[in-house]
Amino acid sequence: MxxxxxxxxxxxxxxxxxxxxxxxxxxxxxxxxxxxxxxxxxxxxxxxxxxxxxxxxxxxxxxxxxxxxxxxxxxxxxxxxxxxxxxxxxxxxxxxxxxxxxHRRRAKFRFENLWIKEANCRMLVVESWSASRGASLISRLDSCSKALWDWGRKLTRDFQPNIDFCLKQMDAFINRSYHARHACLL
CATH class of the missing domain: 3.60.10.10 (Endonuclease/exonuclease/phosphatase)
Structure with missing residues (x-):
């Protein structure tokens, strides 16, 4: 490399x-x-x-x-x-x-800090926690982590199109900048 x-x-x-x-x-x-x-x-x-x-x-x-x-x-x-x-x-x-x-292993739950910045994260945790009221602490944590995991997978799936879009915008900006500077040189 x-x-x-x-x-x-x-x-x-x-x-x-x-x-x-x-x-x-x-x-x-x-x-x-x-x-x-x-x-x-x-x-x-x-x-x-x-x-x-x-x-x-x-x-x-x-x-x-x-x-x-x-x-x-x-x-x-x-x-x-x-x-x-x-x-x-x-x-x-x-x-x-x-x-x-x-072989396919079950992935461990990992909380992603970037989720905190998402508006729906807090609401999802509150709803999941409330829906499992009366269950054991472990069951409530499992329920909440599953809800976050499912929601987070859908959220991160959308990142690559956003990254590709931003790269195209940056490329367009660099080309516009080049053409603007080149036009000034003429």
Missing amino acids: GDFNDIRCPSEKIGRNPQLRWLMEGFNSAIESSGLSDVEIRGHKYTWDRDRGTQHWVKECLDRVLVSQSWLNLFEQAMVESVVTLVSDHLPIFMKPIPTSR
């Missing part, structure tokens, strides 16, 4: 001179002969840029995660995302290795 300072195909570069074919072929050959493969990066595809805001702006996919088939068998659901930053010419990449589950 990291900055390989090379690209695998012409579509991984925008701007300036095209990458030399023999360099791409050599990089691909090294990857293939090592038995490695790319893990797809979600988010911004181009993880490096130079001369942003000028007519010489170039963007490339230099950062990547390469894995073996045996690693991929252990972490089939692994996710890699680029993280937007304005302080570097590289976008950091974040990898979340999600182990492949061979």
Whole structure:
């Protein structure tokens, strides 16, 4: 995982001179002969840029995660995302290795602190606690945790579309900013 300072195909570069074919072929050959493969990066595809805001702006996919088939068998659901930053010419990449589950275990309840910020959280706890009035403390806690768990799973399912929407807005803002600055230079 990291900055390989090379690209695998012409579509991984925008701007300036095209990458030399023999360099791409050599990089691909090294990857293939090592038995490695790319893990797809979600988010911004181009993880490096130079001369942003000028007519010489170039963007490339230099950062990547390469894995073996045996690693991929252990972490089939692994996710890699680029993280937007304005302080570097590289976008950091974040990898979340999600182990492949061979058998399904019942997940433990975990209270997520971000739920406190949700308007419905308090109401859900009060309703669940009130509905189990007269039951033992353990039964009431079980009832409340189940209600929170079900509600929280639905809530977090909606996060990825919101994250994708925000990334698109940030990308649009960066492009508008570039075009505004570029127009001032003319």
